[in-house]
Amino acid sequence: xxxxxxxxxxxxxxxxxxxxxxxxxxxxxxxxxxxxxxxxxxxxxxxxxxxxxxxxxxxxxxxxxxxxxxxxxxxxxxxxxxxxxxxxxxxxxxxxxxxxxxxxxxxxxxxxxxxxxxxxxxxxxxxxxxxxxxxxxxxxxxxxxxxxxxxxxxxxxxxxxxxxxxxxxxxxxxxxxxxxxxxxxxxxxxxxxxxxxxxxxxxxxxxxxxxxxxxxxxxxxxxxxxxxxxxxxxxxxxxxxxxxxxxxxxxxxxxxxxxxxxxxxxxxxxxxxxxxxxxxxxxxxxxxxxxxxxxxxxxxxxxxxxxxxxxxxx
Numbered sequence: 651x652x653x654x655x656x657x658x659x660x661x662x663x664x665x666x667x668x669x670x671x672x673x674x675x676x677x678x679x680x681x682x683x684x685x686x687x688x689x690x691x692x693x694x695x696x697x698x699x700x701x702x703x704x705x706x707x708x709x710x711x712x713x714x715x716x717x718x719x720x721x722x723x724x725x726x727x728x729x730x731x732x733x734x735x736x737x738x739x740x741x742x743x744x745x746x747x748x749x750x751x752x753x754x755x756x757x758x759x760x761x762x763x764x765x766x767x768x769x770x771x772x773x774x775x776x777x778x779x780x781x782x783x784x785x786x787x788x789x790x791x792x793x794x795x796x797x798x799x800x801x802x803x804x805x806x807x808x809x810x811x812x813x814x815x816x817x818x819x820x821x822x823x824x825x826x827x828x829x830x831x832x833x834x835x836x837x838x839x840x841x842x843x844x845x846x847x848x849x850x851x852x853x854x855x856x857x858x859x860x861x862x863x864x865x866x867x868x869x870x871x872x873x874x875x876x877x878x879x880x881x882x883x884x885x886x887x888x889x890x891x892x893x894x895x896x897x898x899x900x901x902x903x904x905x906x907x908x909x910x911x912x913x914x915x916x917x918x919x920x921x922x923x924x925x926x927x928x929x930x931x932x933x934x935x936x937x938x939x940x941x942x943x944x945x946x947x948x949x950x951x952x953x954x955x956x957x958x959x960x961x962x963x964x
Contacts, residue, residue: 692944698937706752717745717901725920734922738913743923746906747930754902755934757818757887762879764822769829769875774860774868776830777837788834794827800886807890813897817890821883829875836871840864870945877942884935888927903927 687693705712720739727735734743776787803820810816840846849859865872890896891904898905910916910924 689944689947691940691947695937695940695942695944698933698940702751702755702934702937705748706755709748709752712748713742713745715742715745717742717749725918727920728922734926735920737909737920737923738918743906743926746901747903747926750901750903750906750927751930753814753900754884754888754904754931757814757902758880758883758934758938761818761821761825761883761887762876765826765879766829766872766876768822768826769833770865770872772826773830773833774837774864777834778841778860778864780841784834787830791827791830791834794824795831797824799824803886803890804893804895807895812895814900814902817887817896821886825879825882829879832871832875833868836868837864840867870948874942874945877938877945880938881935881942884931884938888931903930 718741720737720741722732722736722740722742724736724738724740726732726740729735732742732744734747736742737746772787772791776784776791802824806820807816810820846859846863849863854863888902888904888907891902892907892911894908896902896904896908898908904927906927907924910920910927915921915923
């Protein structure tokens with residue numbers, strides 16, 4: 651990199667943040683947002699997640715039935731009053747599905763967000779600082795990468811107090827390593843860029859360079875890491891609760907699957923009790939996955955679908 655100097659004194663000229671390559675962060679973010687809105691997969695994923703968020707925040711708009719009120723006919727089939735039937739003790743399945751959205755989505759967002767933050771702290775710091783810090787953090791990341799995640803999750807949740815808090819903490823501790831490895835690789839590619847060298851010449855602190863200069867240039871990867879973790883968390887959290895490792899008194903889609911399986915919902919002809927929360931898990935995971943695929947296409951032009959022009963042969 652060539653540092654501009656004054657012709658009279660030969661002293662380096664201070665480079666303003668606006669003149670560096672990292673400065674147009676807002677313009678890059680606008681282009682990124684426009685690309686997301688033009689992508690069909692991203693649009694479909696946003697619609698699914700927006701609908702799930704509305705249900706989670708305002709469940710009373712969709713049902714006025716207490717999901718834990720065992721006051722209805724037992725094992726009743728679908729009807730105008732009970733759209734998905736009732737459980738073996740007379741609870742409304744549709745009300746449980748609606749109210750279970752809140753805790754399910756909350757666990758997914760908290761775990762994905764916290765694991766992404768940890769991966770940023772470890773991956774980007776290792777890449778930029780280098781030296782012994784890089785080797786130590788990389789070793790820590792490698793250790794968590796080789797750990798068998800599912801058996802470890804089962805063992806930890808079995809010995810710790812049951813509940814969403816335990817599942818959340820265990821999944822945060824075991825799901826950050828892969829994203830940290832990706833962010834470290836991206837950080838290494840940015841470490842020698844000209845705008846970072848200019849920031850060093852200006853005397854900026856390391857924390858400023860990482861937060862203001864590096865992270866805005868990794869937005870697509872950060873979002874993709876969050877979405878990839880969310881797809882993982884949706885299935886794993888429901889799977890752990892389905893195995894009975896969660897708190898059975900908490901209302902989530904996973905505990906609905908657990909109770910429906912324990913009471914033989916399929917065998918007794920009450921299939922919707924099990925199929926409805928399973929479909930909800932699949933739909934929520936699909937929403938995150940569609941957004942993840944869309945961000946991959948935006949970040950990598952080779953993955954974008956080729957559209958035929960009208961009036962011309964294929």
